[in-house]
Amino acid sequence: MEINIRRKIxxxxxxxxxxxxxSIHEFQDDLINWYLTEKRDLPWRxxxxxxxxxxxxxxLQQTRVDTVIPYFTSFIEKFPTIEALADxxxxxxxxxxxxxxxxxxxxxxxxxxxxxxxxxxxxxxNSPHEISxxxxxxxxxxxxxxxxxxxxxxxAVDGNVMRVLSRILSxxxxxxxxxxxxxxEDVTYELISRDDPSSFNQALMELGALICTPTSPSCLLxxxxxxxxxxxxxxxxxxxxxxxxKKPKPLQMAAAVLHDSDGNLxxxxxxxxxxxxxxxxxxxxxxxxxxxxxxxxxxxxxLQTEYEAKVVLSELAGTxxxxxxxxxxxxSIFIAEVKNSPNENLVAVSPEELSKFAFPVSHQKIYQIYxxxxxx
DNA sequence: GAGTCGTGGCA
DNA sequence: TTGCCAAGACT
Numbered sequence: 001m002e003i004n005i006r007r008k009i010x011x012x013x014x015x016x017x018x019x020x021x022x023s024i025h026e027f028q029d030d031l032i033n034w035y036l037t038e039k040r041d042l043p044w045r046x047x048x049x050x051x052x053x054x055x056x057x058x059x060l061q062q063t064r065v066d067t068v069i070p071y072f073t074s075f076i077e078k079f080p081t082i083e084a085l086a087d088x089x090x091x092x093x094x095x096x097x098x099x100x101x102x103x104x105x106x107x108x109x110x111x112x113x114x115x116x117x118x119x120x121x122x123x124x125x126n127s128p129h130e131i132s133x134x135x136x137x138x139x140x141x142x143x144x145x146x147x148x149x150x151x152x153x154x155x156a157v158d159g160n161v162m163r164v165l166s167r168i169l170s171x172x173x174x175x176x177x178x179x180x181x182x183x184x185e186d187v188t189y190e191l192i193s194r195d196d197p198s199s200f201n202q203a204l205m206e207l208g209a210l211i212c213t214p215t216s217p218s219c220l221l222x223x224x225x226x227x228x229x230x231x232x233x234x235x236x237x238x239x240x241x242x243x244x245x246k247k248p249k250p251l252q253m254a255a256a257v258l259h260d261s262d263g264n265l266x267x268x269x270x271x272x273x274x275x276x277x278x279x280x281x282x283x284x285x286x287x288x289x290x291x292x293x294x295x296x297x298x299x300x301x302x303l304q305t306e307y308e309a310k311v312v313l314s315e316l317a318g319t320x321x322x323x324x325x326x327x328x329x330x331x332s333i334f335i336a337e338v339k340n341s342p343n344e345n346l347v348a349v350s351p352e353e354l355s356k357f358a359f360p361v362s363h364q365k366i367y368q369i370y371x372x373x374x375x376x
Numbered sequence: 377g378a379g380t381c382g383t384g385g386c387a
Numbered sequence: 388t389t390g391c392c393a394a395g396a397c398t
Contacts, residue, residue: 060394067384067393101382104397138396158394178377181395205394214392215387245391246379275381324382361383 010182018169018229019190027168027227028193028200034223035203038210040065043073048198050124050149051082051113057144058105058136065209071100082124085110086117091358094278098358103277108136126150139181144201153197155188157181160208161201165191166240167212167230176243250328254299255284255320255363256336257370258309258346265354266309266338266346275324280357282366283307283346284331295332309342318369322362329362333369 011019039045042065044056055075059068075096079085085093090110097106112134116124124145125131132142143156155161162175162184169187173180193200211218219231230236258266267280285302287295296313303309314335322329349357359367 057394062381062393062395063383064385064393099383101384102395104381105395108396136396140395144394156394159392160394202394209394242391247390277381322382324380326380 009186010179011186015169015171015183015187019187022169022191023227024191027191027224028195030223030227031203031207032193032196032199035199035206039202039206040210043069043076048149050126050145051085052076053149054124054137054141054145055109057141057148058109059100061105061141062102063100067100071097082113082116082122086114090278091356094358095356098279099361099364103279105136107278111135112137124149126152128154139185143185147192147197147201149198151196151198153189153192153194155185155192156201156205157184157188158205160205160212161188163214163240164204164208164212167217167236168224168228170229170233170235170239172239172241174243175240176245248324248326248328250330252287252289252295253284253329253331254287254295254302254334255282255331255366256299256303256311256313256334257282257317257366258303258311258336258338258342259370260338260348264348264350266307266342266348267354267357268307268346275327276360278358279360279363281359281363283309287332296334299334299336303336303342307342307346308340309336309338309346310340311336311338314373317373320362320365320369322360322365331362331366333366335370335373 044052056068056072059072078096079088079093088110093106093110094103097103115134116122126146128142128146131137131145137145140156140158143154146152146154147156159175162181165171165184165187166175171183173183207224211222217236219225219228219236222228225231228236230239266283268283270276270279270281272278283303283306287298291298296316300311300313303311316332317335318333320331320333322331
């Protein structure tokens, strides 16, 4: 007796009809056979260790494979097991993520790993309900870990999967809308191989990365071309539908590379929530356009009131532009020598110790300007 | 649902 | 140069 779980269906009648006439098993075979032959040799594919699969999936969120590879390798060397990551120093973990972006990912990962150690005996849970409760594990990552590490037929719908399947079945929904993902989860649940869900899910993503690319897909090399309704109609370049995101908002900032006469640097730890949480930075603030004061004067005032720092400021030493997903920082850089002891909101660090602290890329650029000035 | 949260690569 | 991303999750 088959268990009938009543759940909402996110497919319209047209899509359900397409699936009824779709050659599911032939599609699975063509896709998986291609994957087994052509898949890339990636470091997280050496085994099915659920921990390594987990780390790789978190790193790969919104991040390119080529970028992730060196981070994954060194991260696993430093923290080879769930136990190692759970017991690791937070600063060291953040340092291992430095430059990779979306830093809340690694904070959530370590938090979740501690939860697995304490509540699940160090074994990544293999049930959808339990794994979903872990911090940072959303619908995609849940399906990816369950299918890749445990070979459980759960959909793992990412941008690749939505692009590929929107073309295969000519689905004209806007993939930028959150609710559209549910449609593709329903579709994937109908299509996924029960014999090899791991290869099936990875094959869909691999196809999206190598063949069914966002622009100029290589349809003539595609192993599932015969199943693709968009190719049949010649509309593969029109799919998927994706609405535009809005432009990032520019902000004018001023920053000081603060040092004393011995060359020690004074740095600040950002708050534990929000943008670049827990990372270190050189003192900086957002310029107020309405005052009559220059950036340099505003910066001196800020260093005094925020850090009780009496400083001698250089003229403008350079500028740094840094683009986030939703913001653009235009930072004017000044060099500042402190003449007193600033308050406890700043930490004094020698240049040699600086490499132990995790900085966002924007503040690495700021420090480079300071080093350039010292050479001149 | 819309906004927040990084970074580097590429057409 | 500008836009658009690339294996999303959280609030």
